[in-house]
Amino acid sequence: MRYVFSLILLTFFSYTLSAQSGYKITAHIKGLQDSTCYLAYYTGLGNGQFFVQDTAKADAEGTITFTGTKKLPEGLYVISISQWRLFDVIVDADQQFELFTDKESVAEGNPPKNMKVTGSMENTLFYEMNNQMKARMAALQQLRPQAQTDPKAAEQVKAIQKELLDYRKKFIREHAGSFTAQLFKAAGEPEVPTAPKLPNGKTDSTFAYRYYKKHYFDGVDLTDERLLRTPFLQQKLDYYFDNLVHQLPDSLIKEADFLMSRAKGNEMRRYVAYRITSKYEQSRVLGTEALFVHMGEKYYVGEPVLWDSSTVSNFKNRIKILKPLLTGNKIPNMYQTDTLGKPLNLYDVKANYTVLVIYADDCSHCRESTPNLKKFYEKYKSKGVKIYATDLRRDVNEWKKFIHEFKTQDFINVIDVHKDAQGKTVHYTDYLNTFDAQATPTIYVLDKDKKILARRFPVDELDKYFEFLLSQPGKK
Structure with a gap:
């Protein structure tokens, strides 16, 4: 794969506390x-x-x-x-x-x-707590295999689990205010009560998920910056977004804003913003770049005090590129010429679906994936799918060799090579800054109005995506 532009490097800055007695x-x-x-x-x-x-x-x-x-x-x-x-x-x-x-x-x-x-009273507590927990966990692990078939062992497992829970609660209560108790709380998980009955008499099957999600961060104090120097906050944030939040832009944005509203202090706000944002600039989940744009606008550009000036500037530039290319937006027009040198712009294409492919004729990954792209086209062309393929290298001879070698004449093959009034060769398309073609091939799936349905899509997943897309009501 050819990389045209390196990804934005998100830098997390840590600040040392003021000197006292060392x-x-x-x-x-x-x-x-x-x-x-x-x-x-x-x-x-x-x-x-x-x-x-x-x-x-x-x-x-x-x-x-x-x-x-x-x-x-x-x-x-x-x-x-x-x-x-x-x-x-x-x-x-x-x-x-x-x-x-x-x-x-x-x-x-x-x-x-x-x-x-x-x-150190704190470390005395820490090791006391760990030794107590370790002894109980060892007994638990020893009983687990036997508990699969032995009811008595299963009851012992339940008893130890209750003992662990009771010990945790007692420790937190008796040592409230200690950092060890804070760690214990942060590492814990919500206790889910018995699900209530619905009006129809059935058990509420979604109650456990909703309760667990709602109370997942109850034990995490997002004002305590000591938690930044532990593994627990990172684990909590990653699990929450990977497993408990629906991977839809609106849901992600809502949850991100909820957590940022609880995060206090520059160091904590910087970390929470960084951890969430860094997951979604290049996410493989369709449409989630919207969260990256939202976080960038609200918590990077919107809170410059948290960052150095170069980070804020990088975000401004990245948002400027990404925002017009979010799912649901109409993609910018692309001004190209065909194999005869005649203008053939992206908006000129009439199709139910247009697959825009930005490639390089010398890119190994492009060459490997083109046969699969041809198979995809043969399968879906009867559904009104067209492929609009442009070679960003702008070498006309190599471009035509590529078309001939891979027999892609059925594609709409175009190139950004034009002649001005004086007959001089000129280029109109900024592949990097207008179409975010950081790597090749870069693929967009567009509807009949050239609105973006999906972006940065691997060729090998196009078939699966279109099977899903065309199975939706009202699609054909």
């Missing part, structure tokens, strides 16, 4: 020697992605000391002693504490089973 975090790991270790926080930008804040070398006794004159941003951190050998640690307002564990415990999994904490 930090000193010491970890004593028995059995560890002469290893370079890292103190890093969860970025919220993807699984397994951390931002390293400090580096220290373990001495011969296994002691690591991370120290600095400025306070660390508060959140959930990891101390990494080797590749994928790490353990969680909470960094809150009190940043002078010690941890005691051993290399074997760290190697067995996170959190280490043997851990002693001094000087």
Whole structure:
């Protein structure tokens, strides 16, 4: 595939907190020697992605000391002693504490089973909570296979699940105000009550989904910027939009605005806007670019204080390109000439459906997909489908060779090559900025009025899409 233009790079900026008394975090790991270790926080930008804040070398006794004159941003951190050998640690307002564990415990999994904490009530709570949960989860996992066939084991599973839930509630209640309780709440899921009966006496089959969705963010405090340095907020946002929100522009926009209304503070608003927006610029779901445009207009261009000037400028330019090309809009006219050099513009095409294909004759992906495009056309031409294919390289000889090689004479083959009054070759079509042809082939499906039904469509999915399209009432 040839790439004509790189995608917009969305940059998320993290700001450090002001300096106070600095930090000193010491970890004593028995059995560890002469290893370079890292103190890093969860970025919220993807699984397994951390931002390293400090580096220290373990001495011969296994002691690591991370120290600095400025306070660390508060959140959930990891101390990494080797590749994928790490353990969680909470960094809150009190940043002078010690941890005691051993290399074997760290190697067995996170959190280490043997851990002693001094000087940090938050980490004492954190490890107490994790050890309690880990013991119950181990018993639960052991019983699950047996519970499939043994009613007694199934009852034990239910009892442990209730015990876990009760422990969670009790911990949150007794330690309200602690960051550990906040983490526990953020990682939790809604308890769905029994579905009510409808007036006809049947159980409301959609109640569980609606309740779960409505209360999904109840435990997430979108004013607490410490959650930005944990994996939970990213996981929550991704799951919500991937599994609970209908992938329709209006639904997506409504939910995005709902979450942004709850997000307070520049750092939190910046992250939530970034995480939602970055999913939908190049989404494979039809029509969802409308959410990207909405977010860009309202929360990037509309809230420039959150971003640097280059990010705002990039969004203005991207919105200018994308907004006219959203599903439902009439596509801009394309001024082209045919194989005889005569004008044949996009709006001149009379068809129930026009498939606009922007390709490059030297693009390997275009060459691989053209046979499938021919098969698609043979199947649907009787339904009033026409293919309007333009070669963006504007090399007339290579364009005609491509048509001959792939025998696409039944397509409406056009090129952006014109002659002005003085006989000079001129070009009228801006493929990149008018038609967003960042990669080739770029495909648009248009109705009889040249309104966009679908865009950036893979050739291999055209057949499936048209089967669906023509099955709709009133279509033929």
